[in-house]
Amino acid sequence: MKKKILFVNGHLNVGGVEKSLIDILKNFNYEEYEVDLILFEGLGDYYNELPNEVNLHFLDITSTYGSYKECIKKCLKKKDWFTFFMKIILILSSKINQKFLKLARPLLKINKYYDCAIAFRVGFCGEVVGNCVNSKKKICWWHHGECQYSEKTRKRMIETFDMFDTIVSVSKGCQLMIENYFGNLTNKTIVIPNMIDIESIENKAKLFNPYLNDEHEWKFITVGRLSLEKHVDNVVYIANELLQQGFNNFIWYVVGDGPEKDKIKQLINEYNIKNYIKLIGSKNNPYPYIYYADLLIHTSLVESQCLTVLEGLTLQKPCIVTRSIGPEEFIDQHKNGILTTKDPSDISKEVLLLSKNKKLKEILICNSLKTVQRTYSIEIIMKKIYDSIN
Incomplete structure (x- = not known):
């Protein structure tokens, strides 16, 4: 039986992170793995390079962006209940605790049990995988070359990392940086550089x-x-x-x-x-x-x-x-x-x-x-x- 793998990312627009993701997906062994990809912000320039074997699920959350009042007003006018409830959940998650994201499971329709779920970006993608996905193993990719966050955001990111088994960094320098900045990650971090085709x-x-x-x-x-x-x-x-x-x-x-x-x-x-x-x-x-x-x-x-x-x-x-x-x-x-x-x-x-x-x-x-x-x-x-x- 094929192992079930999930990747979660924002989009496939031109960028280093997205290029890395596409390179991985283009070289996956689809005889041994069944791969799903969830995107939240758009398909993007690399969409045409996405292998046919990848099961793409596009869940557009961009309409939740912006002010609370404007968003709710538009949702009620258009009867856009997906955006309406997602916006409320995102506010609860932001203002109170990210665990409120668990309420989004029915909206996001992530019903499978995966052998491994991979958040290819920190932030929202990481929080979705951490709170909304059932999987045997969870991995979060770190692509950034610096750590400059408020103390509130840093603590929230630590809460997210606690839900993951492995944090992948793309270089040894990055690995040391996030271990020093976030603490308590030493036993979780590994280095997997971006590949060059x-x-x-x-x-x-x-x-x-x-x-x-x-x-x-x-x-x-x-x-x-x-x-x-x-x-x-x-x-x-x-x-x-x-x-x-x-x-x-x-x-x-x-x-x-x-x-x-x-x-x-x-x-x-x-x-x-x-x-x-x-x-x-x-x-x-x-x-x-x-x-x-x-x-x-x-x-x-x-x-x-x-x-x-x-x-x-x-x-x-x-x-x-x-x-x-x-x-x-x-x-x-x-x-x-x-x-x-x-x-x-x-x-x-x-x-x-x-x-x-x-x-x-x-x-x-x-x-x-x-x-x-x-x-x-x-x-x-x-x-x-x-x-x-x-």
Whole structure:
């Protein structure tokens, strides 16, 4: 008899967490496992990559978002009783105790008994699995590169973790961070990094060359959400620093969208460097932009693991990376990549060094793919996942 596994997540929009989830589901052994997936916020960009074997249950709770009065008013007008009762339960859960979520079981219709239930995000997904799912084993995935919560939220998260058998962290640095921050997790935490599907990435990377008409000697690429923690505005300051040093035969492509986009556009105009930086938006397939570039520069201040850099290494790109707990785990300085501070002058120095030192560039390229093959291959990561759920 097949073992029954449940994954719970918000959506399948483009993002590191969702990419990791899709990679796991695409490589599951469906001859031995029956897999259900519950989503609460939407299907998203990766929906088309979801294997047919996965039983998808979409329970849209987005209509519960917003103020209590407005939500209840709309529910009564539309006779939307699912949203009406979910909103009340969520308020009770938030204001009194998360155990009130147990009242949502009939609404969510999670009636199966599972061999293993996996909350692929902390927060609401974790609380639903903890309170509403019957299973032999419960696992919660931790993907975040920092812990900055109010004391009330921290205590609530500890209550949630108490309902789980295992807390999975995507890096050793993250594991130590959450053990120190939450306490009493030492016997529960394990490390399962996000996998890198080398063959798929290589195939997608060669589908087209986005720079066919670009004659710049150096093409830089940065891939990431345009949000505060990704610090993509630093691209402007680094580019300006390079220009002041007389290094000007480059173009810098930025793949991604987010709330900081207008701010970054404004900075580009202020520094009058729109001929050197191109914001090209989010891409379902960013790999050609990495593969055909000369250098990947990652500016993020917070990374639990850093899929983008690992994908860059997979495509044998030299990578200059701002230090954080994720990349510090796999970047060996000046051997398979370059770690630096967030200071634009430090990053620009490394760019200039790499532009002049062909030997260093060759070393980085030579060692990059080996790093991924050694630790992050599908076979290695899926074995860790099967070991954790059995």
